[in-house]
Amino acid sequence: MATKFDRYRVPPGKGLRLSDIAPDETKAFDGDKDQARARTQTLNARLEELQEALYAEGRHRVLVVLQAMDAGGKDGTIRSVFEGVNPQGVKVACFKQPTRHELAHDFLWRVHPHTPGAGEIAIWNRSHYEDVLVARVRDLVPETRWRRRYEHIVAFEKMLADEGTTIRKVFLHISKDEQRKRLQERIDDPKKRWKWHPADLDERRWWDDYQRAYEEAMAATSTEHAPWYVVPADRNWYRDLVVSELLLDALEGLGIRLPEGDPGIAGLRVT
Ligand code: ATP
Ligand code: MG
DSSP: OGGGGGGGOOTTTSSOOOOSSTOOOSSSOOSSSSHHHHHHHHHHHHHHHHHHHHHHHHHEEEEEEEEEETSSSHHHHHHHHHHTTOSSTEEEEOOSSSOOOHSSOOOOTTTTGGOOOOTTTEEEEEEGGGGGGGHHHTSSSSHHHHHHHHHHHHHHHHHHTTTEEEEEEEEEEOOOHHHHHHHHHHOOOTTTTTGGGGGHHHHHHTTTHHHHHHHHHHHHHHHSSSEEEEEEEHHHHHHHHHHHHHHHHHHHHHTTTOOOOGGGGTOOOOO
């Protein structure tokens, strides 16, 4: 069934041009900011219900991969979309610069232990995709090696899906100017200063190379079993709504039901 956010889904095996998708787009869903916020709240309540049933049922596993340029809003998205869910059963894993120990292994080694168990939702704030993004742009490994990783990623995610994991991958798409504003805010607003890394300025100089790397990586790894979505993310309220919608859609499709429990206990009195 076609859904409203299919327009944001990266089609498998086709080229992708990020410049075709406006980061400040807010049109696919009707209404204004207030309506969108209200709708996100409604979806949030539904997510709470479904997550509880998912946990109780202990049958499905859900993995959400979040990628973005610096200041792209990964943290804010996690906060808003998962607001109110039971922290038991939802786990967030952040993947920063690999340690020496991690670097001593293959690139999937450090992510695998963070895949969701039965009844769990795992959210990855950055992921194994860094190993075809930053690794490529900053020349951390030779091209022949990072290029082969597309295949390994597709196979790894296929294995997870075959074993019962539902995967959704989201790229929060911001404009270069929006990034400028957000980085500037991290300097100017004392409450945001903790988020500032001098390295962000250096990374920003590689903006175009990152956009190319994202385009190619997403086109090469968006599959039926693990699709990528490019979500316009200049407007936080729109981003939260779209991510909530597509996550809910995935969960609703699983046929999750709160277990009925033992019918034999009906009428039992606890004394
Ligand atoms: P924010 O968007 O708020 O800046 P962040 O996710 O960028 O949050 P940081 O601590 O600023 O968090 O940065 C983490 C850094 O780790 C990023 O620059 C990312 O590219 C880098 N990184 C993550 N995984 C890898 C990897 N496998 N190899 C090299 N660098 C990595
Ligand atoms: Mg950063």
